[in-house]
Amino acid sequence: MKFAKSLVAVLAMAGFCLGAAPFAGAADQGPVKIGVYLPLTGQNAFGGQLELDGVRLAHKEMPKVLGRDVELVVVDNKSDKVEAGNAVKRLIERDNVSAIIGTYGSSLALAGGEVAEKGKTPAVGTSCTNPLVTMGKKYYFRVCYIDPWQGAAAATYVYNNLGFKKAGILMDMTNDYAVGLASFFKRSFKKLGGEIVADLKYSSGDQDFTAQLTELIKQKPDVVFMPAYFAEGAIIMKQARELGATFRLMGADAMDNPDTVKLGGKAVEGFLHTTFPYDAKMPNMSAEAKKFTEVWYAANPGKDPNVNAALGYNAYYLILDAITRANSDKPQAITEALAKTKNLSTPLGSLSINATHDAEMPVGIIEYRNGQRVYLTEVTPK
Incomplete structure (x- = not known):
């Protein structure tokens, strides 16, 4: 299937899975579960909440994939390394998620990443910029540049x-x-x-x-x-x-x-x-950035969007694109599709995942x- 190059195309695929036949009896298979582990309390709570706002905004826009509802399973990692590992373990073992979004904070992502690797479940970091987060990892990716x-x-x-x-x-x-x-x-x-x-x-x-x-x-x-x-x-x-x-x-x-x-x-x-290369008042804004800004203000009147919200939005968007291209909600298939992401147009510019699972951008x-x-x-x- 030809890879989507724009937000409009991905929105269409999320709802209707253009270019790939949806699963037979998709509605009978239950929702596609995507886990979210972010710091919603503790030192990093403000950044974590902004990223969750972005994830939820994207989910509101793209509530389905492969003809099935997407269910967000949100866990607070409490800005704590131990809690971050426990959160990922819960999402994999108890909630049986297909993929995970998170987290804000490199130290939290390092802790959660070890658990994701053992559980062979793909995770997409939001603003965890330390290179060790993805170094040597098969299942951890990120939508941000590295330190x-x-x-x-x-x-x-x-x-x-x-x-x-x-x-x-x-x-x-x-x-x-x-x-x-x-x-x-x-x-x-x-x-x-x-x-x-x-x-x-x-x-x-x-x-x-x-x-x-x-x-x-x-x-x-x-x-x-x-x-x-x-x-x-x-x-x-x-x-x-x-x-x-x-x-x-x-x-x-x-x-x-x-x-x-x-x-x-x-x-x-x-x-x-x-x-990160997004601001609500930035000059020469791309079509995708304009779209994100418009839907943000529609959902949050009087509140300016923060780049962390755009990163949360991008992480959800990236996972749904991978699920659509893989035509599967199986963790291994999603992992392989994430690694092949190239030139995906997003509010933060064109996004490609490189060999170390990182996103490079200005x-x-x-x-x-x-x-x-x-x-x-x-x-x-x-």
Whole structure:
């Protein structure tokens, strides 16, 4: 069957399975079960809930596949590694799902991924960017880029676009996501010709960053890269400005949250972070991005779509496309179809799954101006 190249085509296939004969007696086979494990409580709950909103929006648009209803089985992984593994185990062994969506957070995906591998059930990560999530995995995929790509893009932007030659690092040493991103930024920045003048650390849950920020001010970097989650990142920004720091601060995709401005206040002015290539106000929006934006606002009046919602939407969309091409809801068939995904048009651009089960795409750059989140441009790493 010719592979779908547009959202319209996939929507049609989801309902009517064009190009492949639907199962005989499909209605008698019961629903196709898709599991969802996301952090709906705990540290990462806001991001997890946004991704679930995107999954549910896609499910509302595409409620059937192969002539059968799709049933979402949602489990809260509670922002906890052990709970993430237990959630995937439950979805496979108790709920008998055909495929799994999730999760937000690389450390959670690493824990859940081991269980998915043992259970031979395909899973599609949403915003888990650590390369180890899919490394050596047969059944784990993702709709996001990976941290080497993101870290290199951040370094490329500050060195080439902003002309910054000296950088500092401030990272959570207890978080896989932060450690990985900081490492990839440092490697790329130095390769471009930049100098790392300070490399400082903190632990998850810390509230006072005065000592680290004071040292950073002393070392006089042009920019400080801090791959933090939005709550801690907002605190760092506020304390940096209170101490009189003049360096620019740059974060990564975990800072892409509507509450960043709310928590950081005036301290977010000039803050930069990488993001996935979607924004409700981005220039030159594709047809698929326009469609997603329209259906989001129709379902959520007055609430702007966040890129995490687009990632959740994409994960559901990708799985249904794989099921349709495989003409099967069997985990092995879906796994094989996912691995063959090429040039699928989505709100985040053309999506192909590469040999390591990752999605490669440009990296967006956000800057905060006058209390507003502004999508500046896209960067391809050097």
